Amino acid sequence: xxxxxxxxxxxxxGYVIMPSHFHWIISTNNQTGTISAIMxxxxxxxxxxxxxxxxxxxRIDYLEIFKNAGKRGHKQKRKFWNxxxxxxxxxxxEFFLQKLNYIHNNPVKAGLVKRPEDYKYSSxxxxxxxxxxVIYVETAGF
Numbered sequence: 001x002x003x004x005x006x007x008x009x010x011x012x013x014g015y016v017i018m019p020s021h022f023h024w025i026i027s028t029n030n031q032t033g034t035i036s037a038i039m040x041x042x043x044x045x046x047x048x049x050x051x052x053x054x055x056x057x058x059r060i061d062y063l064e065i066f067k068n069a070g071k072r073g074h075k076q077k078r079k080f081w082n083x084x085x086x087x088x089x090x091x092x093x094e095f096f097l098q099k100l101n102y103i104h105n106n107p108v109k110a111g112l113v114k115r116p117e118d119y120k121y122s123s124x125x126x127x128x129x130x131x132x133x134v135i136y137v138e139t140a141g142f
Contacts, residue, residue, distance in 0.1 A: 004041060008037065013027060015103065018121075107119035
């Protein structure tokens with residue numbers, strides 16, 4: 001992700017990585033890249049990395065799932081990410097905080113942790129503890 005931050009000059013304001021999906025709030029610079037370009041590249045290269053990891057760690061069962069999903073498309077041998085993504089323009093501090101709280105509470109709602117800041121792959125830790133060990137987040141806010 002850091003590579004793409006440098007390439008496309010975007011700032012991460014919040015994120016959560018769940019077992020089946022991820023959410024993030026970013027601020028983009030449309031002169032260096034659109035959200036579509038950023039998502040296309042991150043999905044493409046992270047899928048390769050994840051599939052290599054699964055192959056190297058003997059998780060053939062997961063690779064078969066992705067292989068079968070790829071059969072539904074014509075161009076892909078395997079499919080990891082959904083084709084679409086949702087994006088919303090955040091234009092107020094109140095809306096930013098609403099979305100940030102929503103993504104931070106995903107692991108709690110899923111029963112993975114009791115408190116948002118207890119989930120390792122969430123920017124709730126960045127905001128609560130200034131812990132940027134997983135992903136750097138601009139916590140100065142919106």
